[in-house]
Amino acid sequence: MNPTPRTATADRPPGGHEELLGIGAAAAAAGVSERALRYYQQLGLLVPSCTTPGGLRRYSAENLARVARIRELQTLLGLNLDEIAIVLRNEDRVAQIRRAYQDERTSTDERLRLTREGVALLESLRETVEAKRAALEGFLADLEARIERARDLLAGPGNSPQ
Amino acid sequence: MNPTPRTATADRPPGGHEELLGIGAAAAAAGVSERALRYYQQLGLLVPSCTTPGGLRRYSAENLARVARIRELQTLLGLNLDEIAIVLRNEDRVAQIRRAYQDERTSTDERLRLTREGVALLESLRETVEAKRAALEGFLADLEARIERARDLLAGPGNSPQ
């Protein structure tokens, strides 16, 4: 009933590399289908952190986090995969900027320039999200007002509230 | 250049009925396609407030508000049309309860019962929306934290922030 399912509850590797998952285990862990992982890769959203010599995809924890991010952008913000590609490219760019910033050889005004660029990218996403949040807030307020009115009817005198 | 476009900037009707729009004008006013209006009707989401003897659909302002509601539930909450159908049916039920409540013949405990039912329906929607809002809030907070950190780099001393 448990014939060593290969990847699931993996035993710690003696060498301290990374724990890489095959596409089946990765899909299960991320809560999406194998097809979805291949599709994301096809669109350039997700590149498995390495592949076996024979061409099998191996996914890292970072890869799984990226899938989670994709799903979040899909369900929370309602972005399509093309828009998500843009967001992810921006976030990758920010990470890259961060690394360049840490680099000893980066000059001080280059640091400034990079940071400003990163902030601008993040800000633009924030605009989008903030707009959505505001709209949702309004929606919710309206809903709560209606509930409130109904509740008043329950509390008030049973008849003819004028 | 203005050969009486029939329905657009309509002249006030002498009799005080309602201003009804043909499907073309209604679609334009609501910002959706004619096909969408027919499709919504096909799914039972939207029934034109009346039709001409020949079978042409006429849309009221209330109809347009409903379309706006549908679009809102689509884009803001990401619901599909089946889920929207449920929400709208619930909201219709609440309105119906409201009317029954106003009715003289409705007894006091019937009023209580109806109100409780209405509140329950609204509350259930509120749960959904609130969950979404919370998630979005978290998303936004994370984003703002990242922006903040980048901003700190801009304000701090140009080098090795440890």
Next chain:
DNA sequence: AGTGATTCTGACGTTGACGTCAAAGTCATA
């Protein structure tokens, strides 16, 4: 070297929410 589970690459199918088009019908106006 063999076995069985897993994965590969096409390639076609599906679903939701419409888009588009043809042929016929309706409506207000000339």
Next chain:
DNA sequence: TATGACTTTGACGTCAACGTCAGAATCACT
């Protein structure tokens, strides 16, 4: 009542985001 704009009902097309399936290849393990 005739004209032209608008609308009707099918019916087929489209697009995104995968689902599904076949046949071959890969991998860990014996």
